[in-house]
Amino acid sequence: MSASNLHGLVAYYADVDSLLAAVRRVREAGYQRFDAHSPFPVHGIDPVMGIRPTVLPWLVLGAGLTGCAGALLMQWWTNGHDYAFLISGKPLFGLPAAIPVTFELIILLSAFMTFFGMLALNTLPLLSNPLLRTAGFGRVTADRFAISIEAADACFESHATRELLAGTGALSVEACESDESSAVVPKWIKQLTMIGAAIALIPPALIAMERYGTRTTPRIHVITDMDFQSKAKAQSASLLFEDGRAMRRPVEGTLAVGEWIEDEYRATGKVAGQLGTGFPYEIDRAVMERGRQRFDIYCGVCHGLDGLGRGPIAVRAESLEESAWVPPTNLHDERLLTVPEGHLFEVITNGVRNMPAYAAQLSVDDRWAVVAYLRALQRSRNASIEDVPTDQQRNFK
Amino acid sequence: MVITAATEPKRAHVAAPVVDVLSDDPTQRPPLMTGENDFTSITDDVCGIAEREATPRAWYIAFAASVTGMTVMFAMLGYLIFNGVGVWGNNQPVAWGWPIVNFVFWVGIGHAGTLISAILFLFRQGWRTSINRFAEAMTIFAVCCAGIFPAVHIGRVWMAYYLFPIPNQMEMWPNFRSPLLWDVFAVSAYALTSLMFWYMGMIPDLATLRDRAKGKVRQIAYGIASMGWTGSARQWHRYEKAYLLLAGLATPLVLSVHSVVSFDFAVSQVPGWHTTIFPPYFVAGAIFSGFAMVVTLMIPARQFFGLKHLVTMKHLEIMCKIILATGMMVGYAYAIEFFIAWYGGNPYERFAFINRAMGPYAWAYWTMATCNVLVPQLFWFKKLRTNLWVMMGVCILVNVGMWFERFVITVISLSRDFLPSSWDYFKPTAVDVLTFAGSFGLFFTLFLLFCRYLPMVAMAEVKTVLPQAHAGHGLHAEEPAR
Numbered sequence: 001m002s003a004s005n006l007h008g009l010v011a012y013y014a015d016v017d018s019l020l021a022a023v024r025r026v027r028e029a030g031y032q033r034f035d036a037h038s039p040f041p042v043h044g045i046d047p048v049m050g051i052r053p054t055v056l057p058w059l060v061l062g063a064g065l066t067g068c069a070g071a072l073l074m075q076w077w078t079n080g081h082d083y084a085f086l087i088s089g090k091p092l093f094g095l096p097a098a099i100p101v102t103f104e105l106i107i108l109l110s111a112f113m114t115f116f117g118m119l120a121l122n123t124l125p126l127l128s129n130p131l132l133r134t135a136g137f138g139r140v141t142a143d144r145f146a147i148s149i150e151a152a153d154a155c156f157e158s159h160a161t162r163e164l165l166a167g168t169g170a171l172s173v174e175a176c177e178s179d180e181s182s183a184v185v186p187k188w189i190k191q192l193t194m195i196g197a198a199i200a201l202i203p204p205a206l207i208a209m210e211r212y213g214t215r216t217t218p219r220i221h222v223i224t225d226m227d228f229q230s231k232a233k234a235q236s237a238s239l240l241f242e243d244g245r246a247m248r249r250p251v252e253g254t255l256a257v258g259e260w261i262e263d264e265y266r267a268t269g270k271v272a273g274q275l276g277t278g279f280p281y282e283i284d285r286a287v288m289e290r291g292r293q294r295f296d297i298y299c300g301v302c303h304g305l306d307g308l309g310r311g312p313i314a315v316r317a318e319s320l321e322e323s324a325w326v327p328p329t330n331l332h333d334e335r336l337l338t339v340p341e342g343h344l345f346e347v348i349t350n351g352v353r354n355m356p357a358y359a360a361q362l363s364v365d366d367r368w369a370v371v372a373y374l375r376a377l378q379r380s381r382n383a384s385i386e387d388v389p390t391d392q393q394r395n396f397k
Numbered sequence: 398m399v400i401t402a403a404t405e406p407k408r409a410h411v412a413a414p415v416v417d418v419l420s421d422d423p424t425q426r427p428p429l430m431t432g433e434n435d436f437t438s439i440t441d442d443v444c445g446i447a448e449r450e451a452t453p454r455a456w457y458i459a460f461a462a463s464v465t466g467m468t469v470m471f472a473m474l475g476y477l478i479f480n481g482v483g484v485w486g487n488n489q490p491v492a493w494g495w496p497i498v499n500f501v502f503w504v505g506i507g508h509a510g511t512l513i514s515a516i517l518f519l520f521r522q523g524w525r526t527s528i529n530r531f532a533e534a535m536t537i538f539a540v541c542c543a544g545i546f547p548a549v550h551i552g553r554v555w556m557a558y559y560l561f562p563i564p565n566q567m568e569m570w571p572n573f574r575s576p577l578l579w580d581v582f583a584v585s586a587y588a589l590t591s592l593m594f595w596y597m598g599m600i601p602d603l604a605t606l607r608d609r610a611k612g613k614v615r616q617i618a619y620g621i622a623s624m625g626w627t628g629s630a631r632q633w634h635r636y637e638k639a640y641l642l643l644a645g646l647a648t649p650l651v652l653s654v655h656s657v658v659s660f661d662f663a664v665s666q667v668p669g670w671h672t673t674i675f676p677p678y679f680v681a682g683a684i685f686s687g688f689a690m691v692v693t694l695m696i697p698a699r700q701f702f703g704l705k706h707l708v709t710m711k712h713l714e715i716m717c718k719i720i721l722a723t724g725m726m727v728g729y730a731y732a733i734e735f736f737i738a739w740y741g742g743n744p745y746e747r748f749a750f751i752n753r754a755m756g757p758y759a760w761a762y763w764t765m766a767t768c769n770v771l772v773p774q775l776f777w778f779k780k781l782r783t784n785l786w787v788m789m790g791v792c793i794l795v796n797v798g799m800w801f802e803r804f805v806i807t808v809i810s811l812s813r814d815f816l817p818s819s820w821d822y823f824k825p826t827a828v829d830v831l832t833f834a835g836s837f838g839l840f841f842t843l844f845l846l847f848c849r850y851l852p853m854v855a856m857a858e859v860k861t862v863l864p865q866a867h868a869g870h871g872l873h874a875e876e877p878a879r
Contacts, residue, residue: 015865016865016866016867016868017868020868023630035627035629035630035631036629036630037627037628037629037630038628038630038633039436039440039601039605039628039856039857039860040601040633040857040858040860040861040866041633041634041636041637041857041861042630042633042866042868043861043866043867043868044868045630046630046634049630049631051630051631051634053638054634054635054638056635056638056639056642057638057642060642060646074562075573078562078570078571078573079570079572079573079574082568082570083568083569083570085570085572087572087574087575090574094574097573097574098573100576100579100582100583100653100657100660101573101578101579101582103649103653104579104582104583104585104586104650104653104657105582105586107586107590107646107647107649107650107653108582108585108586108589108590110642110646111586111589111590111593111594111643111646111647111650112589112593114593114639114642114643114646115593115596115597115639115643117639118597118635118636118638118639119624121635122631122632122635122636124600124624124625124626124632125621125624125625126624126625127620127621127624127625128625129625129627131627132608132625132627137608137627138608138609139608140608140627140628141601141604141605141607141608141626141628142436142437142440142444142605142608142609143435143436143437143440148629223553223555225553
């Protein structure tokens with residue numbers, strides 16, 4: 001044993017009184033780097049040893065104030081500023097509602113500071129400590145009292161210090177050796193740490209691969225959140241029904257409420273299977289206005305508001321020179337002037353060539369209104385001055 | 398050996414080795430422990446439990462039963478997560494069924510530990526040192542059980558992080574004006590603070606176990622857990638300051654936690670919940686049930702682990718007195734709720750309370766009232782509150798009663814809510830029952846592990862209340878320690 005690796009000396013005592021007496025002697029001898037060890041806090045030892053009050057309460061006060069400010073700021077910023085969140089007309093930030101969380105965070109941050117601050121000030125965790133390897137020191141946490149003097153102390157002199165400690169009524173004095181080799185972390189711990197660190201990298205690497213990589217199969221769907229349900233969706237296949245459709249068709253002959261019209265001509269434009277002539281109900285100004293409005297919405301886009309077949313869609317289709325485009329009919333065509341009204345109704349209802357059926361958009365009576373307006377439109381291109389009411393004739397040349 | 402002014406003998410020397418700890422003589426304060434105790438015997442008695450070579454057979458039997466219960470609970474939770482909350486009896490109008498009842502029940506039990514460690518510490522109640530570690534451990538385990546229920550009650554458990562203000566891709570934040578969010582903060586803060594309090598108190602005792610440990614595994618485990626504690630006066634100085642600060646912080650915390658839990662109810666408008674008495678009423682109930690649980694666990698533990706001289710009949714008797722006092726506070730709250738329902742003149746409130754006592758759930762109400770108000774009255778008699786069997790019976794009934802209190806508040810109020818057409822009678826499912834029963838398995842599993850491997854009594858603190866711990870007593874150190 002060389003003096004260079006002597007960490008210090010430890011003296012053991014049987015009770016509180018001899019410890020206090022010894023501490024007093026050691027301090028009077030001018031030692032600074034010494035400490036007293038006991039299985040429980042010995043009251044009254046602080047002034048004897050000259051321990052100054054710890055700074056811990058001030059740190060805790062700081063943590064508490066941080067918790068208070070942080071909690072208020074967080075609640076104001078999240079609910080009142082960043083994402084203004086209006087709940088039943090309550091103010092976006094109200095102090096009374098913010099108090100519980102603020103209170104809890106004051107306590108929580110203060111408690112963290114108390115616990116971790118105490119450990120930090122005591123330089124804990126400190127797993128390699130020469131004192132803990134000293135044979136007799138084990139009883140200090142059970143039923144012995146001890147004084148340790150570090151060799152680094154200015155007053156330390158191996159023999160004289162031992163004499164001093166022995167003279168304080170110590171049960172025994174023991175040398176505390178500092179063994180640098182045991183402070184070295186064992187090889188197996190280093191290896192395990194490296195292997196553990198390598199394994200710990202795998203999950204983030206997998207996540208990064210999933211997130212930023214590309215793949216041909218769907219990504220792993222860990223939590224489905226009701227994304228996949230066994231219900232039948234529109235247009236999907238079903239194994240349950242004979243026709244293989246998930247969507248069911250209404251029973252043959254079913255009519256929706258309000259669709260049943262007793263008058264055959266009014267409903268279909270035909271009488272006994274033959275296209276009929278005339279209107280199934282009286283046409284007045286209101287019907288005509290309705291017809292014009294529906295015509296402008298649904299017919300005008302192709303046929304043009306004037307019915308000449310030059311609506312915006314037709315013009316655009318021609319400019320694109322689409323080969324499959326069938327130009328809309330000019331509604332003032334000679335043929336259409338003479339067809340029965342039932343024909344016009346039937347074409348609107350079921351469509352013809354490229355023109356789709358408008359039964360879904362226009363109700364039965366609206367279709368008749370459009371037919372009536374169309375007739376008026378045709379008339380406007382083939383009218384004489386006699387067709388204008390006499391009181392308005394002077395407005396025309 | 399004349400040393401300092403601090404060596405004045407502070408305590409009369411009590412000569413008789415066996416003392417009547419139940420003495421009511423006001424002129425003499427009886428000692429806190431019976432028999433002959435010194436630093437060595439206390440260390441041996443407490444560490445001996447954790448150091449036993451052979452684990453007793455009874456421990457294995459109890460542990461097997463607890464682990465079975467815990468397994469049942471986790472199986473039920475797995476079933477719940479795979480199938481959704483429909484496996485519970487929760488439905489309209491009782492959307493808060495057993496899970497919330499169980500949460501409040503366990504959180505309430507978790508109040509005694511911190512009360513004993515913090516409030517009684519501030520009041521310098523020396524008797525707490527024998528039982529505080531035990532009660533704190535119970536607190537931690539009860540809070541573990543409590544935390545499970547609201548976590549699974551949210552439905553999509555994997556979204557539980559939404560409870561906390563974590564920045565997310567939707568840029569949304571929780572609603573800080575909701576009592577449910579206050580609850581998240583209160584219970585989390587309480588769980589963490591209690592854990593730190595418990596662990597910090599245990600560091601010196603873990604160091605004792607470290608220094609006595611024989612096997613390599615134990616040496617390393619206790620060595621890491623005790624963080625290199627050397628019991629130095631400088632460490633003790635900061636440690637004691639930290640302990641005092643934590644006690645000061647935990648005292649308002651313990652009162653706030655159950656107050657905030659009660660806000661979950663009181664801030665709503667359901668008749669029977671919308672009451673200003675809830676915070677103090679809940680806190681009193683929590684202390685009541687927590688102490689009952691401590692006694693329920695303490696009686697068998699001190700018997701089984703040979704701690705009768707450290708946890709004396711006096712300790713149990715004091716706890717029984719606290720149970721009697723808090724039981725009467727709870728009884729007062731029950732009475733005043735009815736008085737206010739009548740005096741407040743609100744017909745809906747009045748109906749809610751008539752329905753509570755005379756409606757379809759009258760059986761639950763009267764079970765609660767009997768167990769919580771009538772049964773503890775037995776503790777007025779010293780003969781009864783120092784009889785272990787009576788104590789045990791009363792404390793178990795108190796816990797039954799306190800579970801029913803939460804059931805009465807939660808379920809009865811909801812089952813008759815605003816829309817009479819949705820009124821319904823709540824029925825739990827087997828999953829409800831097994832999950833709750835299994836949570837006791839989790840509680841006892843943790844508790845048995847604690848009893849087996851950790852210091853059950855705060856040795857360092859108990860040593861400070863021995864006469865030998867005080868300066869001046871060393872004059873008698875050569876005598877055999879009493």
